[in-house]
Amino acid sequence: MIELKGFKFKTNINEMTIAEWQLISNIVYSEDDFIEKYIRIFQVLGASEDIIDELEESDLLAFVDEFSKNTQLSIEKKRGFELDGRTYVAYEGDEYVLKLKDLSYIEKFCKKEKNFFSLMLAIVFKDTDVHNHYEEWEINRKAELFNNLNAGEYLNYITFITEKLTKKIENLNG
Amino acid sequence: MVNIPKSWFEISFDQYLELFEIEQSTDIEFNKTFEQLAVLLDISSDDPYFDELSVDDAFKIFNEIRFLKSPIPKKLEKNFNEYKLIDFNDLTFGEFIDIENFLAADPNQNKILLCAILYKKWKTDEWGNFITEPYIYDIQERAKLFQDCSIVFIESLFESWINFKNNFMKNYEQLFEKDVDEKFDDEVTGADAKEQKQMIIEDKKRRKWGWENLIWNLSSNDITKFEQIFSQKLILVFNILSMRKSLGVD
Numbered sequence: 245m246i247e248l249k250g251f252k253f254k255t256n257i258n259e260m261t262i263a264e265w266q267l268i269s270n271i272v273y274s275e276d277d278f279i280e281k282y283i284r285i286f287q288v289l290g291a292s293e294d295i296i297d298e299l300e301e302s303d304l305l306a307f308v309d310e311f312s313k314n315t316q317l318s319i320e321k322k323r324g325f326e327l328d329g330r331t332y333v334a335y336e337g338d339e340y341v342l343k344l345k346d347l348s349y350i351e352k353f354c355k356k357e358k359n360f361f362s363l364m365l366a367i368v369f370k371d372t373d374v375h376n377h378y379e380e381w382e383i384n385r386k387a388e389l390f391n392n393l394n395a396g397e398y399l400n401y402i403t404f405i406t407e408k409l410t411k412k413i414e415n416l417n418g
Numbered sequence: 419m420v421n422i423p424k425s426w427f428e429i430s431f432d433q434y435l436e437l438f439e440i441e442q443s444t445d446i447e448f449n450k451t452f453e454q455l456a457v458l459l460d461i462s463s464d465d466p467y468f469d470e471l472s473v474d475d476a477f478k479i480f481n482e483i484r485f486l487k488s489p490i491p492k493k494l495e496k497n498f499n500e501y502k503l504i505d506f507n508d509l510t511f512g513e514f515i516d517i518e519n520f521l522a523a524d525p526n527q528n529k530i531l532l533c534a535i536l537y538k539k540w541k542t543d544e545w546g547n548f549i550t551e552p553y554i555y556d557i558q559e560r561a562k563l564f565q566d567c568s569i570v571f572i573e574s575l576f577e578s579w580i581n582f583k584n585n586f587m588k589n590y591e592q593l594f595e596k597d598v599d600e601k602f603d604d605e606v607t608g609a610d611a612k613e614q615k616q617m618i619i620e621d622k623k624r625r626k627w628g629w630e631n632l633i634w635n636l637s638s639n640d641i642t643k644f645e646q647i648f649s650q651k652l653i654l655v656f657n658i659l660s661m662r663k664s665l666g667v668d
Contacts, residue, residue: 344476345468348452412477413447 246310248303251295253286255310257317258396264288265395266361282308317400324369327389332369334401342408349378350405361395361402362387368401420459420467422482426490427568431530433457434569437486438526451480458483492574498567501537503575504550506582511655512648513553515629517579529572532579534560553649590656593663632659 246253254260260268267288271281282304286296321340324333334340349367354360366386370377377383390398423429429437436457444450455476456463496503513535520528534557538550564572587594636655637643647655661667 342473343469344448344452344455344471344473347473347476348449351448408473409448412473415477 246307248307249295249298251291253289253291253307255307255313256396257315257399258394260395261391262362262365262393262395262398263359263391265399266359266391269361270358279304285311315396317403318397319400321400321404322397325393327393331372332386333372334368334370340401340404342405345378347405347409349383350409353380353383359387359391361399362390362393364402364405365390365393365398368405420479422479423458424482425485426488427570429458429569430566431569431572432565433460434572435526452476454486455479455483490573491570492577493570494574494578495571498533498537498571499563500539502540502550504536504538506536506579506586507653508550509652510553510648511650511652512645514652515633515648516557518629529576530561530564530567531557533564533567533572533575534558536575536579537564586652586656590660593656593659 245259246255254264257265268285271284271288274281276284283296286299286307321334323335323340324331326332346367350364353367354363357363363383366383366389367378369386369390371382371386374382437454440450440453440457444453452468453463456465456468459467461467494503517532517535520531535553540548540550543549633644633647636647636659
């Protein structure tokens with residue numbers, strides 16, 4: 245967190261929701277110019293136009309410096325959690341194992357979607373009271389819900405799956 | 419422990435059709451491979467087996483089914499159970515027309531109908547001559563026998579047939595008028611444009627009813643003679659047609 249012109253800007257992934265982190269990632273990987281990217285990030289983080297207009301070059305550099313600091317992500321992958329009275333579980337054994345079926349649905353639903361972080365989590369975490377985990381409406385329902393999860397706690401799933409997917413695709417094409 | 423096919427030889431015609439359909443239906447790579455794996459293992463994609471299959475284990479399997487990316491090898495079989503592959507030169511005109519119609523309707527699905535026509539029961543007569551059954555059996559029923567055949571078997575026959583047919587048509591190409599270019603020339607206007615459109619329509623009609631029209635002419639417009647013409651050897655019919663053409667008899 246960094247306070248600039250009286251506004252507290254979140255800079256750490258652990259301070260952000262999945263939805264916020266998704267929006268910021270989309271901006272970071274967009275083709276916008278450097279300054280344009282950060283203005284959009286400030287908007288995502290809730291800064292008003294007045295605040296953004298007041299920011300000086302030194303503020304931007306201070307934010308970038310803070311924002312770019314490596315954040316240690318949680319190593320342990322959460323087995324599950326409760327949300328709104330329902331239980332969501334990612335795995336039951338000793339450690340999380342990515343299943344082919346999950347990966348195929350991750351590819352199917354997340355390929356072109358801008359909210360693929362929450363969609364990915366919606367496929368990984370299954371509602372223990374639901375049997376049709378892979379129905380589109382069920383995945384979308386959970387994705388909506390998971391938008392508010394803490395990004396720092398769950399991003400390790402996303403990096404794990406993305407890395408696995410990349411390696412496997414290289415292996416498949418190699 | 420699942421039984422994973424190791425080569426195209428272990429893929430049946432029905433499995434091939436399913437794999438082909440999946441290949442055409444989506445460009446989502448993992449989803450496609452996942453669906454294809456279900457076909458190869460002969461289980462539904464909803465089978466509990468897939469609920470537990472890890473990505474790492476799945477990739478070991480994917481490595482074993484890499485042969486799917488390679489061309490289907492060819493190995494033409496002369497025999498299939500009590501059926502023998504006939505010499506294509508012995509085909510009757512009727513068999514040829516049926517093959518043409520089936521493959522034009524659906525070249526993929528109807529490959530087993532090609533098998534049903536070209537593989538026949540046989541015997542030798544008292545003089546030791548090779549005799550095949552007459553073309554009076556139910557070919558849809560016969561085709562079912564080939565559903566479980568390896569796709570190598572089916573594709574080998576198909577390739578062999580296409581080679582034969584191309585050579586055959588080349589030998590008799592003088593019998594066939596060139597198709598009119600279907601592309602309408604926008605620069606042509608007025609009466610010429612009308613004539614061009616008419617030519618395209620006539621050509622489409624001619625191609626749609628090409629074989630029927632040929633049989634109609636051969637039978638001297640007598641429908642009762644159709645069966646007799648169908649049972650003639652293909653080569654004889656085409657030789658007669660060539661003769662008529664070169665003599666200017668129509």
